[in-house]
Amino acid sequence: MICSCDVASIDRLADRKQDENWRFRAFLKEECDLPDAEVDRMVHELYGQEAAKIDCTSCARCCSTxxxxxxxxxxxxxxxxxxxxxxxxxxxxxxxxxxxxxxxxxxxxxxxxxxxxxxxxxxxxxxxSYPHLQKEGFRHRLISAVNNASVCPVVFNVLERLKDEMRPHGWNRHTSGRGRNR
Ligand code: SF4
Ligand code: SF4
Structure with a gap:
């Protein structure tokens, strides 16, 4: 798993993970059988942990959106x-x-x-409310989450850790090339 608290490295890391993140979106929408409420619970917990590691005053990347x-x-x-x-x-x-x-x-x-x-x-x-990971309905905002992973290190790290937590639910077996347009 790649995680970063280094704001300067987020562009490079997000670029490397972009295709995988779109495939992860397709997996969460179409293959993962966990209920929405359970996915939200996992995201909320990861968000709380990852947000606590990063000092927003040394970042401010979302102020360029x-x-x-x-x-x-x-x-x-x-x-x-x-x-x-x-x-x-x-x-x-x-x-x-x-x-x-x-x-x-x-x-x-x-x-x-x-x-x-x-x-x-x-x-x-x-x-x-940025980066919106504390809200309900994560599955309905996946395009925004994948896009924000290129902006916000908290979102990037939450997605990386969520992938790990989704391995027992089939993410590791997901090998199709589906992504952004689905
Ligand atoms: S984008 Fe929002 S948080 Fe950032 S400087 Fe402007 S008003 Fe403040
Ligand atoms: S991009 Fe994310 S980590 Fe950076 S200031 Fe905004 S919310 Fe904080």
């Missing part, structure tokens, strides 16, 4: 920054064409300074 913001998020940021919601939108946000929702207008996020969030207490819900 594109979190989505709703009106409540914008209002909260406005209160924190001492400006109006319209000013938050015009200074820091743009419309995400794919999702039809607001996102930040720069990557990394314009509110990130020296790898720290300058509005941490008022950050958008999407930032607060």
């Amino acid at each position: 594109a979190p989505l913001l709703d009106d409540e998020d914008v209002g909260r940021l406005a209160g924190s920054l001492g400006i109006t919601s319209d000013e938050v939108t015009s200074r820091y946000l743009k419309m995400d064409d794919d999702w039809g929702e607001l996102t930040f207008n720069q990557k990394p996020c314009p509110l990130l300074k020296d790898d720290l969030c300058t509005c941490y207490a008022a950050r958008p819900h999407d930032c607060w």
Whole structure:
């Protein structure tokens, strides 16, 4: 098993594991016979352990993704920054064409300074809940999980450890080339 707490190595490791991770997604969706609740329980436990090993303040890689913001998020940021919601939108946000929702207008996020969030207490819900492994329904967010394994070392490590835990349930026997499009 490859695991990393070294943020700098995550690009290289994730690249090596990308095809395998898409096959693991196909396995979890189509072959693994564990109930969703049991898969969630395993992911939640692994997430708690792996998140505790990594200092997010020395990473901030997820602040170079594109979190989505709703009106409540914008209002909260406005209160924190001492400006109006319209000013938050015009200074820091743009419309995400794919999702039809607001996102930040720069990557990394314009509110990130020296790898720290300058509005941490008022950050958008999407930032607060990243990398989303604490939620229910892991099997329904596998595309996001595989994509986030290339961004977040916590997600990468959880997937690696979940593969190990899935060996008794058939993951090791999975040899087909199915993946991303299924
Ligand atoms: S609001 Fe804060 S946590 Fe969210 S992307 Fe920007 S800097 Fe990162
Ligand atoms: S949640 Fe993941 S990507 Fe974001 S700062 Fe923490 S370790 Fe890095």
